[in-house]
Amino acid sequence: xxxxxxxxxxxxxxxxxxxxxxxxxxxxxxxxxxxxxxxxxxxxxxxxxxxxxxxxxxxxxxxxxxxxxxxxxxxxxxxxxxxxxxxxxxxxxxxxxxxxxxxxxxxxxxxxxx
Amino acid sequence: xxxxxxxxxxxxxxxxxxxxxxxxxxxxxxxxxxxxxxxxxxxxxxxxxxxxxxxxxxxxxxxxxxxxxxxxxxxxxxxxxxxxxxxxxxxxxxxxxxxxxxxxxxxxxxxxx
Numbered sequence: 001x002x003x004x005x006x007x008x009x010x011x012x013x014x015x016x017x018x019x020x021x022x023x024x025x026x027x028x029x030x031x032x033x034x035x036x037x038x039x040x041x042x043x044x045x046x047x048x049x050x051x052x053x054x055x056x057x058x059x060x061x062x063x064x065x066x067x068x069x070x071x072x073x074x075x076x077x078x079x080x081x082x083x084x085x086x087x088x089x090x091x092x093x094x095x096x097x098x099x100x101x102x103x104x105x106x107x108x109x110x111x112x113x114x
Numbered sequence: 115x116x117x118x119x120x121x122x123x124x125x126x127x128x129x130x131x132x133x134x135x136x137x138x139x140x141x142x143x144x145x146x147x148x149x150x151x152x153x154x155x156x157x158x159x160x161x162x163x164x165x166x167x168x169x170x171x172x173x174x175x176x177x178x179x180x181x182x183x184x185x186x187x188x189x190x191x192x193x194x195x196x197x198x199x200x201x202x203x204x205x206x207x208x209x210x211x212x213x214x215x216x217x218x219x220x221x222x223x224x225x226x227x
Contacts, residue, residue: 002156032214041118041205042157044215087156100145101170102216104156 001026003090005105012078012112020073020086020108027093031064031071032102037084045073045086050093075110083112118219120206126225127196134192135222139208146189147216148181150174151203160204163189164211196226 003024010018022031030049034042048064048071060082064071075082089102119138127133139146144165149157160179161171165186178196183189193200203223207216 030214034218039220041218041220042216044217047214089156100147100162100164101159102157103159106154107156 002103003031003088003105005086005088005108007108008106009109010111012110014080014112014114015077016112018075018078018110020075020088020110022071022073022088022090022105024069024090026069026090028064028066028069028090029093030091031062032089032091033062033071033073034087034089034104035082035084036087036107042087078110078112080112080114083110085109118206118208118217120204120219120222122222123220124223124225126227129198129226130195132192132194133196133224134190135204135206135224137189137191137206137219139188139206140217141187143208143210143217144186145209145211146183147207147209148189148191149205149207149218151205151221152201157205160191193224196224198226200224201226 003022006021032047033045036042050066059076062073085107087104087107089104121136146163148160150160151157159172161181162169163183166183178194181191203221205218205221207218209216
């Protein structure tokens with residue numbers, strides 16, 4: 001079942017913060033975050049495994065609430081290079097962490113303006 | 115390492131024709147995936163190979179679709195008797211077994227007219 005991402009789109013000025021959410025109605029084993037710029041391949045950002053850990057990557061971090069089956073991606077002090085579409089990809093809880101089949105949300109379009 | 119390569123980048127075909135796409139993964143990656151992406155949507159899983167073995171095929175794939183990965187290196191995705199609904203970006207990705215991250219290729223954009 002496809003995870004639901006919110007918001008669908010967000011516009012920021014450089015230096016502002018944003019949060020992108022990803023929710024699933026099914027138990028999850030992991031949540032993966034990717035960023036895709038227009039006309040380019042999706043690029044891996046980070047993975048969150050069940051256990052509620054939080055991870056960071058430069059000024060981008062994420063959390064995973066296993067009880068709520070929700071993940072949030074936090075972008076702080078946004079840069080122009082952060083612009084793109086952000087996708088969460090989820091792996092079912094009964095997959096055993098095989099990590100071969102992700103179900104992606106519809107994406108969140110982030111635009112960072114000067 | 116040049117990443118994941120896909121060929122062609124764009125393909126326009128008439129309805130009813132057959133098309134074949136090629137994907138060259140990162141050489142040390144033994145896992146290879148095909149996904150399909152339509153406008154405004156995230157990638158949808160199509161199929162997965164571990165080495166040369168095709169281990170899962172999505173129910174999204176009709177009998178008109180076939181994928182191969184001979185010798186566990188490059189992979190091909192063939193669509194027979196194309197339909198307008200097949201128009202999409204076809205993405206290939208690869209990963210090492212046990213690794214969490216995929217490396218995606220830039221995709222093949224198929225337009226069926």
